[in-house]
Amino acid sequence: MRTLFRKVLQMALLGGGALLLSAATRPTTWHWDIPSWAPAPVVPSDNPMRAEKVALGRRLFYDKRLSENGTLACASCHLQKLGFASGVPTHVGAHGEPGLRTPMPLANVAYLPSYTWANPQLTTLEKQMLIPMFSDQPVELGMGGQEKALFARLSDDPCYARLFRVAFPEAKGAITLSTVTKAIASFERTLLSFDSPYDHSLHGDKTALSPAAQRGEALFFGEKLECSHCHNGLNLTDNIRAANMPFPETGFHNTGLYNEDGKGAYPASDHGLRTVTGNAEDEGKFRTESLRNVALTGPYMHDGSIATLHDVLAAHYSKGGRSATGPHGENPLRDQFIEPFDISEAEIADVIAFLNSLTDQSFITNPAFSDPGKTCPLALPSASPSGKGAQ
Missing domain, CATH: 1.10.760.10 (Cytochrome c-like domain)
Structure with missing residues (x-):
């Protein structure tokens, strides 16, 4: 047929x-x-x-x-x-x-x-x-x-x-x-x-991750960094909706990126979720982004204000939010899991190795x-073109 x-x-x-x-x-x-x-x-x-x-x-x-x-x-x-x-x-x-x-x-x-x-x-x-x-x-x-x-x-x-x-x-x-x-x-x-080295490692291929990526994985999901509180599950985000779920999960967080007045204010150009809800407690909250292919998707944060994954870790999250190093200090509205942590350059390299393992080359x-070009198709696909995935 x-x-x-x-x-x-x-x-x-x-x-x-x-x-x-x-x-x-x-x-x-x-x-x-x-x-x-x-x-x-x-x-x-x-x-x-x-x-x-x-x-x-x-x-x-x-x-x-x-x-x-x-x-x-x-x-x-x-x-x-x-x-x-x-x-x-x-x-x-x-x-x-x-x-x-x-x-x-x-x-x-x-x-x-x-x-x-x-x-x-x-x-x-x-x-x-x-x-x-x-x-x-x-x-x-x-x-x-x-x-x-x-x-x-x-x-x-x-x-x-x-x-x-x-x-x-x-x-x-x-x-x-x-x-x-x-x-x-x-x-x-x-x-x-769904075809990254991490996917293959998670579903049976124990050789898919390098030793550095394995160490980075342990840090990422460990209590020291607390990354997985917001970046977890199928899509490495706390925002998910799927056919087998009774209700969706949604996550909007203030990561302490800015603190313009000592009270937690973000720049007037963008107050985040507060712009939609009108609630003061939503100041600076933004949706948690998926980390799939994250090594390719920089610059980072909602305004692209952090250029590299190294700086995301070293200059932002390890400080308890980048604003903590500014004139007004830590943002009082930041999420409860955004707390300072000590991390060495070697550990940062390991976490980045893990984040690189989220890149799906296929x-x-x-x-x-890809771009179909100018030619009008004479035959159309009969099924999803999503291709490979870790089984």
């Missing part, structure tokens, strides 16, 4: 409109290509996974026509070779305006209960996509008020006209804000990373996640 579907779809994309609509009424079954130990992600009921949506979303993810002036795509701030992070503290938007926060990496975003650094109300990737497209403080893709222009651009492309009909037969191929964001979200949910080189 699947072979027949793909043949019919190929004929349709070559120009048979009637065949295209016929093929589109036969939805493919999605299979998550994940290790046996990993639970399935949660998918919104109004956007079920389909291979056709993923192929369309991948194309949109790399398309600079999603920005007002054609200068930026989603992929401009999320580079595969960097674990879909940006590599810069903040990314300049389509109008040349600097960003406020560093773009977050996208590995395993399908398992997150909320999106962006400090907004627990953005609970789906579909909703999150509205921020870079339409935000004006700061401007990112700059599409605010330009929705009709965007839909016209995409409609003028014969390839998109075909792909939207195949991906969204229930919408008769309409190119709308809903179908655009659903397609991109579907692609982003396939960005799964993830950052997987061709299924």
